Amino acid sequence: MRNLLVCFLAVIIAIPPLFGRVERGGGGNRVAVQNHNNNANLNRNHNTNVNRNQNVNVNRDVNVNRNVNVNVNNNVNVHGGYYGGCCYHEDNDWGAFAVGAAVGVATTAAVAAATRPSTTTVVTNTVAVGSVVPTLPGGCTTIANGSAVVYQCSNVYYRPYYQGSTLVYQAVTYP
């Protein structure tokens, strides 16, 4: 009996390391990957403004002057985030793709697009509680909540935390 126990312990002790020592990272949290077309937090505004001046002057020599001015604004506002995830869906760092930025110039395609009926969708910004972003959107104010720091950004409240070695802001309920 004792021999059996010794044998068992010897087997356990002889087990080689299950994991190596080279740093491989934590691998815990996942990055939210989702089709934002199916996301309740997808806000998309397409505003198409078309100014068209077509002046045609006709004289005996038949001269045609045509000015076509097209301004196309495609505003895409995508909200994302993932509770405990790795914050790669912030809505305030999309450069030329962000809200209010003009995308596109008066190319042939743009002209063609501008001739289509324009649509405007008005939506309300929503950010899921628990969403994590690495930077705050603009226009935030700090509100007092005891010793905790809370930011109010429009109607969304954020608290700062460290996620690993990254400073992040998590959307929270009204404090």
Add this chain to the structure above:
Amino acid sequence: MKKYFLVWILSVMLGSPMIAQTGSAQNETKDIDPLALRVMKAATDPVKDAKAYSFRALVSRDLLGTNDQIITTFSTSEITVQRPNKLHIKFRGRGEPVEMFYDGSGKTVLYSPSSKFYTTVETPTTIDAALSDISKKGVNIAVRNFLESDPYQSLTEALTTAYAVGSVDLFDEKVYHLAFTEPGAEWQMWVVGGDTTRVKRLEVIDKSNPQHPRISVTFFDWDLNPSTSNDMFTFNKPADAKEIEMLKEVAEKSK
């Protein structure tokens, strides 16, 4: 009684995933080329022996998406180590720059100079143990092996295989290419030879994950005699700095 004990022993052994994994690990034949170890030791022992050293690391790290897709992230780190127990890192990645202070006094501090937030983690008084502790808090440092007291020991103690692939060009620079495996991972190292042998690049593939995420590190500006002062490793809290929590701890508390 003996019969029941034997049944229990067998059930533990057969039912344990640890044993099952061990079985596969044991099937991997050890094959260590001493040349590979000599090259690695030549590159890492100067780091171990330096009283202080600094370097920069460009890191790309694969994370897993919620759909199992690989999502690659990028960051840079500026690292200064003073033996035996002082460490300072400047992280630049997503969001604000963050500095990490560790002065061997039993705590590690993360601080964001722009917003003046900081968090304090109680950690042991050796770098090796402190790095182990903060990794449990989610602070995973890709170059961790190179910050420990003996990088060579840290990198080689679990090796299954080690090979010297050959002398190759790494972006117009002659380097020695080494390849290693260990339980759950395979990795490669590229080492610049000559009078100042240094590690130039490291790539680690996590084989324990079915998606095999990868960490790639390119090393720059090795300095084994940097000027340091104790101040740079100690966090001097600005009067208006505010302490915040680690998200991981908050999430665990709420479970």
